Amino acid sequence: MTKQAKTAISPTRKEDYSEWYQQVIKASDLADRSPVRGCMVIKPWGYSLWENIVRELDDMFKATGVKNAYFPLFIPLSFLEKEAEHVEGFAKECAVVTHHRLEKGPNGGLIPAGELTEPLVVRPTSETIIGDSFSKWISSYRDLPMLINQWCNVVRWEMRTRIFLRTSEFLWQEGHTVHASAEDAIRRTELMLDIYTELAEKYLAMPVIKGRKTPAERFPGAVDTMCIEALMQDCKALQAGTSHFLGQNFAKASQIKFQSTEEKEEFAWTTSWGASTRLIGGVIMTHGDDDGIILPPRVASSHVVLMPIIRKSDEAASVMEFTHSLAKELRETRYNHRPVRVEIDERDIGGARGWDWIKKGIPIRVEIGPKDIAANSVFVARRDKDHREKVSLKREQFVKELSAMLDDIQNNLFVRASEFRNEHTIRIDDKKAFYKYFTPKNAEKSEIHGGFALSHWCGSQDCEARVKEDLSVTIRCIPLDSEAETGVCAYCGKPSRQRVLWAKAY
């Protein structure tokens, strides 16, 4: 038997997936726990990944006419209560501000003072406070559509938290639009889902299935919730973006009315849509391996690290000069319309240096030693290949081909993830097989959670609830591309007209 190669991350995915996830975040320097319950610290390497996601998404939004704005962090309790389902959905996880100053208490320590007349909720989402502005800004059909987005932090007091995937505070964008007709609002809901799909597949190299939620899984207060669902390597699903058609529910709650072309006063139709720092968790769990994270080049915190190798001190000057001139040359080139991002790591720490960058998932590592310089070449390794696989390339050739190499990595990651997803998406027509599929495969810590199952569903919320209770499996979505097909519900055996997508989910 060959000895198992030692991995940079311990435990491996197989040994304990959920602990592997925590260890990858630590080893890759993406984020840290904080002393505030459920809140994370996003470290520079993780934050710059987020900045790149923000930049791409923001450009896509603006290209469709969306404008950014900023609304208050606090929502008066009475606003949240305006939409009954909405407040019901968020009441259990609200951080509430009740006082506006601190004063010396009886024991000498500070205590909250200056009680507010009306408690303020730290926004879990902003439909109601933004709706209030919309009701003032909109008076005529000429003001529509109104297309607004906000980049901000939100707070949902989660009891069980996991960095990036479920934290009490997270960063996100929330788009809010207002339209004169249901058709326009639905079109916008679909358009934004398309943008999330493009972000996920073209930038994060994360294949997704587009669909709509069942009534039980809708956003509180929405008429229709559309979503994209990705499959992680432990075969659990991750909801990676949602787009809601809100009908006139929030327009009625917030009195968003307009004078129509026929000069009648009507309630408007609204949408909202969001994507968050949770996407970073998705990137980790889609592409990460037992050596750390693998960053998709298009959003990678950085593209290339240059590692000068200096063995004798008299070589230092020439090696560093070559390194800096190469960095400068690379930074003047572009990859996917953005300047190439280059790191220089001069640390003299031996092999640990290369491993640091493997764990951090940088797409390309470059070693530069005196011999390379003599040959005017560089020694190149790619994060999507075995870490021992390194090729010597002429400097010129490397500079010229870098962009294509990054595209190749981007593409490889997407193909790999798609293959995995396809391998773990099966059609199941039999209840026993369905239950077996979703029953953990082994008793070890790292459970394999089945995958995606395309199975028939009769439409009953009761079947949906029972499957959830038995297996913690939910309907992730009714895929948009699902064809009409007669069959029988995998749970109750009653007639069904289409397959839906089932999985355990984060």
Added chain:
Amino acid sequence: MTKQAKTAISPTRKEDYSEWYQQVIKASDLADRSPVRGCMVIKPWGYSLWENIVRELDDMFKATGVKNAYFPLFIPLSFLEKEAEHVEGFAKECAVVTHHRLEKGPNGGLIPAGELTEPLVVRPTSETIIGDSFSKWISSYRDLPMLINQWCNVVRWEMRTRIFLRTSEFLWQEGHTVHASAEDAIRRTELMLDIYTELAEKYLAMPVIKGRKTPAERFPGAVDTMCIEALMQDCKALQAGTSHFLGQNFAKASQIKFQSTEEKEEFAWTTSWGASTRLIGGVIMTHGDDDGIILPPRVASSHVVLMPIIRKSDEAASVMEFTHSLAKELRETRYNHRPVRVEIDERDIGGARGWDWIKKGIPIRVEIGPKDIAANSVFVARRDKDHREKVSLKREQFVKELSAMLDDIQNNLFVRASEFRNEHTIRIDDKKAFYKYFTPKNAEKSEIHGGFALSHWCGSQDCEARVKEDLSVTIRCIPLDSEAETGVCAYCGKPSRQRVLWAKAY
């Protein structure tokens, strides 16, 4: 007597400066009040101004090695208490989260529930929570300097608020750095002040005076606070950015220690520095006139508006084609390294259209009618000139000269503001003259608040406090370029070795 020209903003600056300020914000569509006490809504036109400021500042920070990160919104009360002066300074204006959910109360309405064991303060600034991370991340001199910045929202519960200038919630950046020596930390404090100065003068066209605060005006917990001070058109000063040398105060409070090159464990030296959406208020009050805001081109929400003029329907197609092709051509050019930002306004609302853009302060307005197209020219107006002054330019020439024209506007605004500032900065050596200077000049609503006074100060906090009590005038800073000069304190007549900068302030 000639009839006073009608202005777009009423009242004028002379009639009621503070009401003029509110009206400019409304007319220019920069921001709105919100139903949450003291919190503002930043509308798209205002937010894009902020986005441009953010982009410039962020690039400048990164060029000095600073990296962005993100820390929790909430600060445990016990953290804030770690630095005595610090908590003392912020205790009176803290929003405090005490509960983490809502439940039905006795009257059927929702009430806060799930009381937290320890109250959480919504960050008014983040020294203590970031310090906690630093204490974990730093162990050796090799980890230093650590240069971190965060773009975020902060909350300071102000009793008297004014949009942009003083709001309960505002957006800002807060930089936090850690160094191995006091010298390094002081150098960083000065470097960041230089960056704020560059932003203010080169981008916002707002001349500033660099200096240090007196002990009474320092940031709570700082050893030294450096600042830039600008003069608004009502002759009140605006603090436009601060950079603090924190000594070892916060390192001791948060236990930020490192192993020195001599292998001794030492407390580190830290800095913090911030600039906020308050800068937008500064732009309004520095450049605004009685027709609205005037945006400095380098940060303007948009550079040019194209206004097609269509009188007969058969002209529409050719006018719109010309307009869109010109917009496309302009967007492909660059101003100050960024793509030119172009608006097209097709609204058929007569003269109100041009006035809308005057009020919004766009640097350049362009009218395009059939006659212009026949001559292959455009009709151009600049916001820094009289609104009636319009010139016809050949299309080619306009495209070619646009960037220079924007630079000329940028420069004009700076020169104009510098002249105003210089005219209202005087040396006063006599107590009576000092008091007269700062006594409002008329009984009308629009007071002229004196201006900057360069007067001698003996160094006594008592004199400083008395002047503040009598006149609401404070020492804005001890200017960095003030020369040693013997004199006598403008208040008490005791010997003084330098002049300091006095003014009423926002």
